[in-house]
Amino acid sequence: LPHEERVLHCTTAAEVADAIRRLAVRGAPLLGIAGGYGLALAAYAASGEPDQDDQLRSAATMLADARPTAVNLPAAVGRVQAAAVNAADPYPAALAAARAIEREDAAASAAIARHGLPLVPAGARVLTHCNTGRLVSGGEGTAFAIVLAAHRAGRLAHLWVDETRPLLQGARLTAYEAAAAGIPHSVLTDAAAGSLLASGQVDLVLVGADRIAADGSVANKVGTYPLAVLAARHGVPFLVAAPLSTVDLDTPSGSAIPVEQRSAAEVLTVAGRPIAPTGSAAYNPAFDVTPPDLLTALVTERGVLQPVDAQGLAAHCRMEPISVSP
Amino acid sequence: LPHEERVLHCTTAAEVADAIRRLAVRGAPLLGIAGGYGLALAAYAASGEPDQDDQLRSAATMLADARPTAVNLPAAVGRVQAAAVNAADPYPAALAAARAIEREDAAASAAIARHGLPLVPAGARVLTHCNTGRLVSGGEGTAFAIVLAAHRAGRLAHLWVDETRPLLQGARLTAYEAAAAGIPHSVLTDAAAGSLLASGQVDLVLVGADRIAADGSVANKVGTYPLAVLAARHGVPFLVAAPLSTVDLDTPSGSAIPVEQRSAAEVLTVAGRPIAPTGSAAYNPAFDVTPPDLLTALVTERGVLQPVDAQGLAAHCRMEPISVSP
Numbered sequence: 142l143p144h145e146e147r148v149l150h151c152t153t154a155a156e157v158a159d160a161i162r163r164l165a166v167r168g169a170p171l172l173g174i175a176g177g178y179g180l181a182l183a184a185y186a187a188s189g190e191p192d193q194d195d196q197l198r199s200a201a202t203m204l205a206d207a208r209p210t211a212v213n214l215p216a217a218v219g220r221v222q223a224a225a226v227n228a229a230d231p232y233p234a235a236l237a238a239a240r241a242i243e244r245e246d247a248a249a250s251a252a253i254a255r256h257g258l259p260l261v262p263a264g265a266r267v268l269t270h271c272n273t274g275r276l277v278s279g280g281e282g283t284a285f286a287i288v289l290a291a292h293r294a295g296r297l298a299h300l301w302v303d304e305t306r307p308l309l310q311g312a313r314l315t316a317y318e319a320a321a322a323g324i325p326h327s328v329l330t331d332a333a334a335g336s337l338l339a340s341g342q343v344d345l346v347l348v349g350a351d352r353i354a355a356d357g358s359v360a361n362k363v364g365t366y367p368l369a370v371l372a373a374r375h376g377v378p379f380l381v382a383a384p385l386s387t388v389d390l391d392t393p394s395g396s397a398i399p400v401e402q403r404s405a406a407e408v409l410t411v412a413g414r415p416i417a418p419t420g421s422a423a424y425n426p427a428f429d430v431t432p433p434d435l436l437t438a439l440v441t442e443r444g445v446l447q448p449v450d451a452q453g454l455a456a457h458c459r460m461e462p463i464s465v466s467p
Numbered sequence: 468l469p470h471e472e473r474v475l476h477c478t479t480a481a482e483v484a485d486a487i488r489r490l491a492v493r494g495a496p497l498l499g500i501a502g503g504y505g506l507a508l509a510a511y512a513a514s515g516e517p518d519q520d521d522q523l524r525s526a527a528t529m530l531a532d533a534r535p536t537a538v539n540l541p542a543a544v545g546r547v548q549a550a551a552v553n554a555a556d557p558y559p560a561a562l563a564a565a566r567a568i569e570r571e572d573a574a575a576s577a578a579i580a581r582h583g584l585p586l587v588p589a590g591a592r593v594l595t596h597c598n599t600g601r602l603v604s605g606g607e608g609t610a611f612a613i614v615l616a617a618h619r620a621g622r623l624a625h626l627w628v629d630e631t632r633p634l635l636q637g638a639r640l641t642a643y644e645a646a647a648a649g650i651p652h653s654v655l656t657d658a659a660a661g662s663l664l665a666s667g668q669v670d671l672v673l674v675g676a677d678r679i680a681a682d683g684s685v686a687n688k689v690g691t692y693p694l695a696v697l698a699a700r701h702g703v704p705f706l707v708a709a710p711l712s713t714v715d716l717d718t719p720s721g722s723a724i725p726v727e728q729r730s731a732a733e734v735l736t737v738a739g740r741p742i743a744p745t746g747s748a749a750y751n752p753a754f755d756v757t758p759p760d761l762l763t764a765l766v767t768e769r770g771v772l773q774p775v776d777a778q779g780l781a782a783h784c785r786m787e788p789i790s791v792s793p
Binding site: 143144301302303304305306307309312313316317319320325326327328329330331332333334335336337339363364366367370371374400408409411412414415416417418420421422423424425426428429430 | 628630642645651654737738741750754
């Protein structure tokens with residue numbers, strides 16, 4: 142993408158894990174869904190084998206460890222594993238659990254859009270980072286689902302899309318989803334967001350999340366934290382939209398979130414072409430962490446949490462879950 | 468660059484203006500030098516023609532207008548023009564003025580390095596943005612001249628190089644200059660600077676400038692302002708290094724600095740390859756403006772100004788100039 146839409150068929154858990162590692166599948170909610178279906182594939186392959194449960198456990202470890210930051214991945218894999226291990230017939234049990242994860246994420250996406258829409262002012266110019274639409278979701282996404290809802294409600298004036306180096310998920314994927322939806326949008330380099338915010342051309346910053354710690358700290362695509370700092374400086378609301386599957390109350394604080402360091406090649410080459418001298422090193426964290434005091438609000442499928450802090454987040458997570466029709 | 472070092476020979480003022488427009492020559496100090504020599508080429512061509520002064524004036528306008536933000540360009544062109552217009556023999560007069568501009572810039576670069584060095588702590592890990600070395604200077608540059616001096620003095624532990632999208636002057640040029648000087652360095656995406664500063668791995672941010680207004684506001688490569696905001700948040704000193712030729716007391720404040728908007732193609736393509744869908748628009752300011760309260764200090768050839776404000780800057784500009792041997 143954005144030049145060609147190609148569907149990748151994975152027929153084994155190992156192929157799914159590989160697709161996750163090389164980011165053919167990415168985005169916290171979709172990582173959970175893909176991990177769940179990956180383990181269902183493992184259950185299919187192991188079905189009836191004498192070491193069936195060992196195979197499942199080993200596939201679950203492989204899938205859960207494919208990337209470290211999004212908590213959706215190990216959580217979903219663990220849930221499918223729990224359904225399949227010790228089941229008389231593990232494959233249907235695993236598949237049902239994976240399907241439930243996808244269905245719940247689609248419902249969460251719709252609820253996030255519903256709860257988030259009132260936070261978008263009429264005529265809003267929204268700045269977003271990375272990619273948070275249907276390419277990462279069982280539904281229409283997280284932050285992008287709110288953008289879409291605002292567009293449909295006629296209250297989105299413009300979408301500013303950070304290109305999101307190094308892998309350009311903004312330019313490649315979000316601009317593609319915006320174009321497909323007929324949303325007026327412009328791509329900017331990540332470094333230009335400061336000048337854009339300073340010039341008063343942004344009414345709302347809206348991003349997703351890869352893991353939210355118990356204190357409300359948000360790990361998201363690298364470059365999110367500078368946006369939050371700049372938004373605070375310019376008095377622009379900074380909203381995070383994520384399903385509760387992204388909240389990890391077992392991670393106490395932002396500093397406890399494992400941040401994936403990815404290969405130098407992602408920075409030192411663009412489209413396969415080297416952009417720096419041979420021998421230059423690179424610093425390439427995939428995510429950064431935004432402290433909760435920089436968040437205006439958190440939008441989940443349960444509603445809007447504002448302000449975001451440890452106590453509020455714990456209470457928010459204890460609220461009645463939305464019901465999902467099977 | 469960084470793959471091939473190729474020397475561009477310009478034999479007319481029009482060729483120089485074209486090289487400036489397409490950034491074959493860039494960086495505030497070098498824009499002044501190139502503009503000066505460009506007008507000397509025009510003086511050579513016009514020499515003895517009946518409309519000699521008209522030709523000179525028209526070439527001066529073309530060169531001065533080739534790019535809008537760096538004040539060095541119109542200032543240097545104006546100085547060479549003043550030397551050549553009405554001269555009995557305009558070419559030697561213009562060439563002498565252009566050579567003086569280059570010589571003064573080399574001297575300013577050396578003085579900036581001398582004044583800036585004491586501001587670099589031992590074992591410093593320095594973050595820089597864009598390119599400020601010999602590729603933009605009659606000498607060793609502005610910010611990069613201080614980096615080089617610190618490296619030679621054995622007090623530079625590491626240089627962090629922002630890649631500087633869209634044109635990647637950091638990855639292509641600064642990493643190249645760092646590698647050539649044997650400086651240990653890493654390239655990072657501009658968006659990763661927030662996580663780097665938050666992790667405590669930066670002791671000093673050091674950048675150049677394209678125009679400094681009378682109130683001390685600094686226009687520099689887009690992405691500088693976010694760095695300044697983040698440095699302030701993390702208590703990391705933020706230094707701007709620039710020759711006085713970059714200070715424009717006739718521009719009262721940051722908002723009065725003309726910021727060049729460049730083509731969408733620079734954002735929407737990398738190395739000639741499209742990275743966004745056909746039809747996506749782009750926001751592409753070449754520069755942003757950092758207010759003076761975010762500057763820890765300004766280093767010029769006259770010394771160190773700290774804090775940076777309108778009164779201090781005016782006094783700093785009135786100080787005795789350094790003498791330049793011919």
